[in-house]
Amino acid sequence: MSAARIVQAVAQREAIPLSPRVHWVGALDPGLRSFDIILKTANGTSYNAYVVRGSHGVAVVDTVKREFSADFFARLEQVAEYDEIKAIVLNHLEPDHTGALPELMERAPNAQLYISNKAQMMLKALLKRENLAFTTVDTGDRIDLGDRSLRFLHTPYLHWPDTQCAYLAEEQILFSGDVFGCHFCDARLFNDFTGDFRFSFEYYYAHIMRPFRDFVVRALDLIEPLPLGLIAPAHGPILRDRPSDYVKRYRELASPRLKREIHPGEKTLLVFYISSYGNTARMAEAIHSAAQEISGVRASLYDLEGGDTETFADLLEEADAIVLGSPTINGDAVKPIWDLLSSLTVIDMKGKLGAAFGSYGWSGEAVRMIEDRLRGLKLRVPLQGVRVKLIPTPEEILQCHAFGRALGEELMGRREARVIDMSDLLTSQYSA
Amino acid sequence: MAKATITFEDINVTVTVPAGTRVIEISEKVGSGITYGCREGDCGTCMMKVSEGWNNLTEPSVLEDKILRENYAGKHNRLACQAQVLGGSVSVRPA
Numbered sequence: 001m002s003a004a005r006i007v008q009a010v011a012q013r014e015a016i017p018l019s020p021r022v023h024w025v026g027a028l029d030p031g032l033r034s035f036d037i038i039l040k041t042a043n044g045t046s047y048n049a050y051v052v053r054g055s056h057g058v059a060v061v062d063t064v065k066r067e068f069s070a071d072f073f074a075r076l077e078q079v080a081e082y083d084e085i086k087a088i089v090l091n092h093l094e095p096d097h098t099g100a101l102p103e104l105m106e107r108a109p110n111a112q113l114y115i116s117n118k119a120q121m122m123l124k125a126l127l128k129r130e131n132l133a134f135t136t137v138d139t140g141d142r143i144d145l146g147d148r149s150l151r152f153l154h155t156p157y158l159h160w161p162d163t164q165c166a167y168l169a170e171e172q173i174l175f176s177g178d179v180f181g182c183h184f185c186d187a188r189l190f191n192d193f194t195g196d197f198r199f200s201f202e203y204y205y206a207h208i209m210r211p212f213r214d215f216v217v218r219a220l221d222l223i224e225p226l227p228l229g230l231i232a233p234a235h236g237p238i239l240r241d242r243p244s245d246y247v248k249r250y251r252e253l254a255s256p257r258l259k260r261e262i263h264p265g266e267k268t269l270l271v272f273y274i275s276s277y278g279n280t281a282r283m284a285e286a287i288h289s290a291a292q293e294i295s296g297v298r299a300s301l302y303d304l305e306g307g308d309t310e311t312f313a314d315l316l317e318e319a320d321a322i323v324l325g326s327p328t329i330n331g332d333a334v335k336p337i338w339d340l341l342s343s344l345t346v347i348d349m350k351g352k353l354g355a356a357f358g359s360y361g362w363s364g365e366a367v368r369m370i371e372d373r374l375r376g377l378k379l380r381v382p383l384q385g386v387r388v389k390l391i392p393t394p395e396e397i398l399q400c401h402a403f404g405r406a407l408g409e410e411l412m413g414r415r416e417a418r419v420i421d422m423s424d425l426l427t428s429q430y431s432a
Numbered sequence: 433m434a435k436a437t438i439t440f441e442d443i444n445v446t447v448t449v450p451a452g453t454r455v456i457e458i459s460e461k462v463g464s465g466i467t468y469g470c471r472e473g474d475c476g477t478c479m480m481k482v483s484e485g486w487n488n489l490t491e492p493s494v495l496e497d498k499i500l501r502e503n504y505a506g507k508h509n510r511l512a513c514q515a516q517v518l519g520g521s522v523s524v525r526p527a
Contacts, residue, residue: 118502121474161476351442351465351526375460375467378477382443382463410443419437419446422453425461 003193010187013074018230018238019171021053021148025060025075027068030185039207043200044185047072047096048234050175051079052168054145057086060111061150061166061175062234066099073100073107085111087143089150091177092163093122097234102127114143116154119162137164139222155179155219157212165223172229178208179219180246181233192241200236201246205253210346213317216254223247256318266298267411269353270315273325274304274336279359279391280325283400287323287357287386290404297408304336313343321353321411322379326366328358333366341373353411354379357386357403364389383407436517440464441483441525451519455480455489455512465526466512476503478512485522489515 001009001017009016015023030044047064049072058080064072085108090098093115105111113134115123123134139154153165158179166175182204186194209216224247231239231246239246262268269291273284284301292299302312316322324340326333354374356367367385374381386403388396409415434451438458442465447458456478459466469477473495482489489510492500496514509527 117504120502350467375463378465378467380443380463380465380467382445413444415444417444417446419448420462422447422449422458425447425458 003188007187015075015079023051023079025049027064027071028185041183045183054148056146058084059087061089062097063100065096069100082108089114116162116164153222157215159208172227174231176233180231181235184236191237191239194237213254213348267320269299269321270319271301271323280327284325286397286400287404290401291408294408296412309339309343317347323355326358328360328364328366331365350378352379354381359388436519437521439523455515471513473514479527480512480524481527482508483523488520488522
């Protein structure tokens, strides 16, 4: 089909063939400008759903957002009768892919639902029905459609716990769900016809997949060995031209960027600070230089006033420890600190070492607030941060040195074992 | 009151606690990497590996067993928000 013919067919609510046995039955949403609140969509988006026909039945892979159900059913009806539909595969249960599901289940009563193990609770929460029948599938499980079959890959947290992929081996097609997708609406549908969606692809990865980098790597380990003739994602262009390039790009994006700069056995500790009168800055310098003295620690010092939050977020993704210094102004940490901390939701920070410090005028809440946020981001925060009233004395600078050393030792796993009583935690909240 | 100890291996800290204490109550205060999401045994965020003292913890409930299965938990894994220490010593780390 030519690009012009595809545009015409999409407008006329036709199903678009990916192959003689596989059709796109999705919907286009060109007017969307904001997705899930957090994402901008300059080009709108598409909700891709697919139909696979085997000699012994039909499978529908995903559906569309509810408002677009009419488009979906109109296309679906051109390539399948409802009573032929034997399987409904849900690679991801978010409402933009399951909006037409309740209606589809009514219309196709013979169809069995196939979901991942982790999707069960979500399916029940979504459909609010008792006695729901479904089959949970894992890597290696198959749906037999006669001369076609779908094999499942368990790829959780891309980007919900429930996500999975389905592979049609006979045609080398991967139905990848949100993986390799993007918000980019173009009626020409296929990546060799559409406009330039590179930005959307990268932006989608950065906001949707990046927080789950470890899970991306595990999914790629399953996907890379597959012969890939075409990737059929749940959003954006269908990748039939050099599909493996997109898999390679995911591998690059999920690989540590600064790995080669750090020697084996070294761990990185980043000290970020912002300072009104130089007091928090002096504390930062002391903590940085003391941490640097611990062998194996590669410490770096950054003034938040001198950089962009996004660039720092890249650094933090690779760091082993993050130490934040802020003065307290009007009972709070200052905005650049919160900007940095709020940018970390797109990064997997779980298990990294976190700490805070700062100088203050009279109340000094900032340090504890930052520590709470670090805990909320699932960092471990075993050392109570240093707080100094206004100008640090020489003794307080020594205290900062001790804090920096303790952080370095903690990072390198060299702190001595400690035994404490639970009652100690009630007063200090920390093990230090 | 009967005492027990929980060792958080990721930060090398042992805490003496009264029997019956839930692991999550201590892990968040002490700054261990065993962190929580829902605290209701539903999300699986607080999954931990029990290296020693498995039998010194309460038995997993039907709900916890289900969540552990759904999260493909290993046989030494428990949810810190559900497991209570009964006595003796227990060693844990983030799963």
